[in-house]
Amino acid sequence: MSVPGGGAAAGGPGPPGVRVEAVLREAAPRALAALVRRFGNFETAEDAVQEALLAAAAHWPREGLPDRPDAWLVRAASRRMTDLLRGEAAARRREERAAARTPPDELVAPSADADAAVPAGDDTLAVLLLCCHPALTPPSQVALTLRAAGGLTTAEIARAFLVPEATMAQRISRAKQRIRAAGGRFRMPPEGERDARMRAVLHVLYLIFNEGYTASSGPDLQRAELTGEAIRLTRAVHGLLPGDGEVAGLLALMLLTDARRPARTAPDGSLVPLAEQDRARWDRASIEEGTRLITGALARARLGPYQAQAAIAAVHAEAARARDTDWPQIVALYELLERLDPGPVVTLNHAVAAAMARGPREGLALLAPLAGDERMARHHRLHAVRAHLLEMDGDAAGALAEFRAAARLTTSVPEQRYLRGRADRLAAMRQDARYG
Known part of the structure; x- marks a missing residue:
């Protein structure tokens, strides 16, 4: 989410606006999970969280980050959810008063009738699994993932894929309607479906990264906002599933590939092919992290396609010159x-x-x-x-x-x-x- 302005009040390392943006993107799926647990309506909850994110983007750079960003978002989204679900002013006032009296810890905790199939801390993964529901087409999965799990606005997603905002809004709306019609629920899938659903999640993250690394259309070769979001979300999944070899392989592949980004374009924006790149400009920190990840995954996990691709990328990264490959x-x-x-x-x-x-x-x-x-x-x-x-x-x-x-x-x-x-x-x- 592009945060307008930004001042010293935002605090934290890095530019204030960037700090706010990072907090918002990390908090978005957790806020969405809290609302879905409370109200049980993914479609409307996602709209409410989006409006809360926009409100935070407007207020936090001026007023500073709240002590509990997650609770702030849940409180704001709960109020908007009330507006969306209950039109009567009296009902809205009752809900707002209740939200104002509720301690922050209770705001982010599951309600008594929450779906216990989502373990604590797995909110991001559960949101990703729902966004990658098998009833959706890959383009719809990508769009919904970027909005619900990534916290990007519809306008930002539309700009990234060079389509009108109205077109992207329709795509996201239809995706949520299809999930509802298919009976999709905010919960971890049954054991027999989990592997297939996880493959879909990894494929969607791979698609987002590839579109960012080599844009399929438009004036720019790369879209760093998409590669960065794909890496952030994959890193989050790896944190939840550290023993999954394919998750580690995908993260390693992204890091090793993205490490070349500074050398892929000339000053005029033109493409520089791999064999002609100045390898001194490659990001050594990303290469080292990616190499550690794939080395560890190959040593402990059953080999999968993302690990094989990461191993290929690591061989390229090892060569100081193209002719040494x-x-x-x-x-x-x-x-x-x-x-x-x-x-x-x-x-x-x-x-x-x-x-x-x-x-x-x-x-x-x-x-x-x-x-x-x-x-x-x-x-x-x-x-x-x-x-x-x-x-x-x-x-x-x-x-x-x-x-x-x-x-x-x-x-x-x-x-x-x-x-x-x-x-x-x-x-x-x-x-x-x-x-x-």
Whole structure:
């Protein structure tokens, strides 16, 4: 949530506005959980918490953080919940007087009829599980997660995904209605459903991170607010489930990947590919934390897809220079990943690694089956990778055509510029060769 202004009264380390924003985002799912326990209405409770967050964003930078931010939010949201559920002024006044008399500790405690299936301290996880309800599509899961668990406003989510605010508001409203129609409840799922629901949560966090790391459209290559939120929420889940290897693997993958962010763009905002990045600009603290996480997860947990991807990212991070990359090890890890979680994107990345380890024709052979995959045939990344491998193989004409095709298909302005630049360079080289 973008906090306007901010003054010294906000207190705490870092800029005051940033401190308030961090507290709000951490408190949002706990406040939502308290309201759902009390009133039993997720849809309306989420609206009430959003309004309480907006009120806090307006007041806290001027007045300072309250002693109990969670209780402040619950009190404000409870009052708004009363307004939404009971239109009569007398009823509203009674609820506000009751809230004003209630000690803070009681405000955040479950009511007598609370759903005991949500253990104390697991509020964030329970909110994430509800936001990732199987009745929702992945885009709806992402939007609802960012709003209910992340505390972002509808306007902020709409800006992040470059859609009108009204469109995003409708998406979030429909998502909450679908959860209600499907009988979704604020509770930990039964044991038999828990693994599948956790996979959905991790997938949604992965999608949020990827959209932030390489924006699918628009003028900017990256959206740090999304990568930061994905890392924050994944770190929260890891804190609740420290023994889960895939949660640790996903957090490690995010940290190791996000560590490259400072080197991924030139001063003019254009894309700098991995092989050309100044690795001295990579975030060493994130690399060290990510490496510790994946090393520990691999030692104690059953291997999963996120751990395999994190291991690949760690191999990249170990290389001081691009030419020092251990490509044979990366190929072996991609072969393992294809057994764990086969898919066209894995094959695409495997082809790049194979080309670097064994030559471009090996990579082109792995790419060949993807031409018939409907999910990839119109995807710019397939054309971009093929262009890169054709250029490595000396086929300038083929690479030029593929770079141009990739540039036409992507909706990311920095990627378009990069791909067109590669095509223009090849075209100029062919022109020079013809007349030189």
